[in-house]
Amino acid sequence: MTSKKSAKLAVLIDADNAQSSIARQLLAEVGKYGEAHVKRAYGDWTNPQLKGWSDVLPRNSIEPIQQFAYTHGKNATDSAMIIDAMDLLSSDRFNGFCLVSSDSDFTPLVTRIRDSGLKVYGFGEHKTPKAFVSACDEFIFTEHLNHRSERKINPNEVAMSESHDPAHNASDSLLQNSTETTLHRDEWTRLSDVCEHLTTRHPDFSLSTRGYAKLSDLISDSPQFDIEERPSQRDKSPELFVRHRRTLAGTMKI
CATH class of the missing domain: 3.30.420.610 (LOTUS domain-like)
Structure with missing residues (x-):
């Protein structure tokens, strides 16, 4: 049986739906569950709203995955992240996934990964729909990560x-x-x-x-x-x- 610390994890970040300010704390928290063998962030990097991620990605060795928004009102980032997750799942290289998003569209993906016997750790804001939260093995609210980042908590x-x-x-x-x-x-x-x-x-x-x-x-x-x-x-x-x-x-x- 694989121990928690030796678990191989894939960390997939929905950059359209996550704050760049939590990246360092996020990866520190991921380290409690295993080792991040893949770290990828998905988004349309031509979008000025994702500018905050530009310095964060290289500092934390997170690979940016470009996904153009082909159609207004459709979340192409979600689709790209789900397809990539399924490819990684089929590789049989991982013991678990860390999905970073507050979007309930990932709930079926969580169910599919867990059906394969792998752990899923969710990270998102308190606004995350209950369906996504409940589908994960564990769910960590990112507001607490930010709150705890600057000092040791008593x-x-x-x-x-x-x-x-x-x-x-x-x-x-x-x-x-x-x-x-x-x-x-x-x-x-x-x-x-x-x-x-x-x-x-x-x-x-x-x-x-x-x-x-x-x-x-x-x-x-x-x-x-x-x-x-x-x-x-x-x-x-x-x-x-x-x-x-x-x-x-x-x-x-x-």
Whole structure:
């Protein structure tokens, strides 16, 4: 089985639909999932609106793919990117794809790639339609990448600054619901079960944008949960179990 760090990835960027300012942070985030063996950006480079990419592409070794806008109102860039993705998929050289766009037109492409057994990591803005977000194995919102680019994030600062952020309040709710969904009768559940539920049901839940590398660290720092280590019944390694703290007050009914 290929490890996450050794995974060979193809990074395809819809330059018509992505900001050039996120390129460096984007590639740093991609590095958490594997190695970018192909980095391509698609657009009509004669368009002055893409001028911001001119310096970014060579600095980050991103190959520009020219696609003229042959017909007004038709997105030729999307078509070129989808065709290229299918060619790369058929080469059997990759373990996964990173698709950078906020356009739902790529949803069928994501489904096709995942049907072939490869991972798909999506990158886009909060305006990205839910269908595209949900289709990916994981989805990272690019606004958070830009916000975190200039300094090291203190998780406590993140928690304070995001207390009024609807997106992160939604993430807290997802974590809570995932814990409750996977609860055992004694009100404790394996952390691995919670992680699996989040990964499969909520690909837009991102640890990195919250300043954490591991789910166990996020839960340990949260006042909403209890977490403890127990001997494993499966092997010699200990297991982590978690429960929602309000169960102690008897307010949750299973």
